[in-house]
Amino acid sequence: MVSLSFLNPLSTEGEEIVREKGSLESLFDKNTDLLRIVSKTNISNDEYTPDTLADLAVKRLEWYLRKKNDKQFDHNDYAFLFEPEIFQFDVIAFYIAAQAIGVKFNPNSRESRVFIEAQGRLVEERLEKLPPYERKEAVSNLLNLLIEQDNIKWTSLSELFGSKKINLSELILDNGEVVLNKSDFLLKFEDKIVNRPPEKMYDLLIGQRIKELIINRMIMQNTENYIKRVHEMSANIEPHPSLIQIAQMISEKLAERSTYFAASGGAGEIKATALQHEAFPPCIAKTMEGVGSGNRNDAIVLLLTSFLSYARLYPAIFRNDVSVKVSDIDSNLQIVTNEILPLIYEAADNCSPPLFEDDPQEKLNVIAKLGFGVHSDPDLKHEGESKWYTPMSCDKIKIHLSALCKPDATCKKIGNPLSYYNRRRWELRNSSQEGSSKGEAEKGTGKP
Ligand code: SF4
Numbered sequence: 001m002v003s004l005s006f007l008n009p010l011s012t013e014g015e016e017i018v019r020e021k022g023s024l025e026s027l028f029d030k031n032t033d034l035l036r037i038v039s040k041t042n043i044s045n046d047e048y049t050p051d052t053l054a055d056l057a058v059k060r061l062e063w064y065l066r067k068k069n070d071k072q073f074d075h076n077d078y079a080f081l082f083e084p085e086i087f088q089f090d091v092i093a094f095y096i097a098a099q100a101i102g103v104k105f106n107p108n109s110r111e112s113r114v115f116i117e118a119q120g121r122l123v124e125e126r127l128e129k130l131p132p133y134e135r136k137e138a139v140s141n142l143l144n145l146l147i148e149q150d151n152i153k154w155t156s157l158s159e160l161f162g163s164k165k166i167n168l169s170e171l172i173l174d175n176g177e178v179v180l181n182k183s184d185f186l187l188k189f190e191d192k193i194v195n196r197p198p199e200k201m202y203d204l205l206i207g208q209r210i211k212e213l214i215i216n217r218m219i220m221q222n223t224e225n226y227i228k229r230v231h232e233m234s235a236n237i238e239p240h241p242s243l244i245q246i247a248q249m250i251s252e253k254l255a256e257r258s259t260y261f262a263a264s265g266g267a268g269e270i271k272a273t274a275l276q277h278e279a280f281p282p283c284i285a286k287t288m289e290g291v292g293s294g295n296r297n298d299a300i301v302l303l304l305t306s307f308l309s310y311a312r313l314y315p316a317i318f319r320n321d322v323s324v325k326v327s328d329i330d331s332n333l334q335i336v337t338n339e340i341l342p343l344i345y346e347a348a349d350n351c352s353p354p355l356f357e358d359d360p361q362e363k364l365n366v367i368a369k370l371g372f373g374v375h376s377d378p379d380l381k382h383e384g385e386s387k388w389y390t391p392m393s394c395d396k397i398k399i400h401l402s403a404l405c406k407p408d409a410t411c412k413k414i415g416n417p418l419s420y421y422n423r424r425r426w427e428l429r430n431s432s433q434e435g436s437s438k439g440e441a442e443k444g445t446g447k448p
Helices: 012-021 032-038 053-069 075-082 084-104 110-128 132-146 154-162 182-192 198-205 207-234 241-255 257-266 282-289 296-313 334-350 361-369 394-400 417-445
Strands: none
Touching: 012 084, 032 084, 053 075, 053 084, 053 110, 053 241, 075 084, 075 110, 084 110, 084 207, 084 241, 110 132, 110 207, 110 241, 132 207, 154 207, 182 198, 198 207, 282 296, 282 334, 282 417, 296 334, 296 361, 296 417, 334 361
16 A cells, blocks of 8 residues: 555655654765665666755656656656655655745745645646555545545635635535535435436546545645745744755756747747737737727737737747746746736727726736736736636637738738747748848849
8 A cells, every 4th residue: 555645745654754764964965775766767867867865856846847848758757756665755855845945935936836736746646556446545545634524514625715726616515515425425416316327427526536636636735835834934943054955956947947848849949039020910910009899808808918928928839739827938927017018008008998998807807818817917926826828719810800800921821820920930030031141142243
């Protein structure tokens, strides 16, 4: 049976491991026991081998970042993270990474968010790798430890709803209580289910899926709370130098993240650069000039916001097909605040009547479409509350915003305004290069 601390390092067992073996003095010493376990796996490149506990702490985040963003990612290079035998080292690595982040960074920082997300993903994948009977037993034991299972009031999970880690609509409730067990479900709903076997309905609506979702989100929430506690305590205690050093290593690893984006999918030519207005497609150029009341709201909030933000920050989104947030590229939101939003607000002002004067709520919706929830300004602490919308396709624009679509020759070759933008930038770049080499050649022949 897998150790529960391998899935939930914040368990009592996990705390004991750290107390007994988590000395901060030896975090950078070569650890032969750790290396023995790691060497059992099939790592393609020695660069990925963690030989110290500090290294393992950083590898946990590196695994998540590369898996999410790097098309060269090879699972074998991180297979050691899924070896149950590594659990004691893994627990210590979890605590030192959480403490390093807590002492050095804000609980809402990118470092905190990535660490919490990585922990959630690790739990998910570690559970997936267990044999079915062991997975079921582990889930049941974890649930017992994480929540009082009899009569779970939905309010007892309010922290998860509040932080949007789980949606109330994902759960089955009865008289304010969350139904998780099959026997409870059958007792409460068997009579009401017609034309379908009630057991099948239980598997469909609840089953292992909801139990694992709750476990996962609770572990993420507890990780977040732990980082907050460390951060609060660090105001009064001098942090250990090893933790500061590990925090620096984590920060550098996150900075490398943008190189994964650039390297993914050979999209070297489609990099984030200043906006080139002359490459905007006709529909966007028209929106920038202002739109009449019929199409105004969707043109600004849906079309322009998504187009300008991706064109400026991540024009290769469709080619690379990765999951990305605004702060992955614009870590302090300077580009969003100083370049992207002013253009959107200017276009909104050009509308007739001016959009935000007429409908102030739409200003909040612009922020929401950038992934920062319904707020008046983008703020890292709200990132992820909504989705960063990708630009709609030409087909959709032709249906919903037909007055804006005035296709030109380039439009025949693309299916999305962002693809138009990338193609047109490439054409403009090529024609300017051709122009300059022609000029060079003419100079060589003495032509005027
Ligand atoms: S075809 Fe597409 S890119 Fe061209 S104007 Fe119409 S919607 Fe815009």
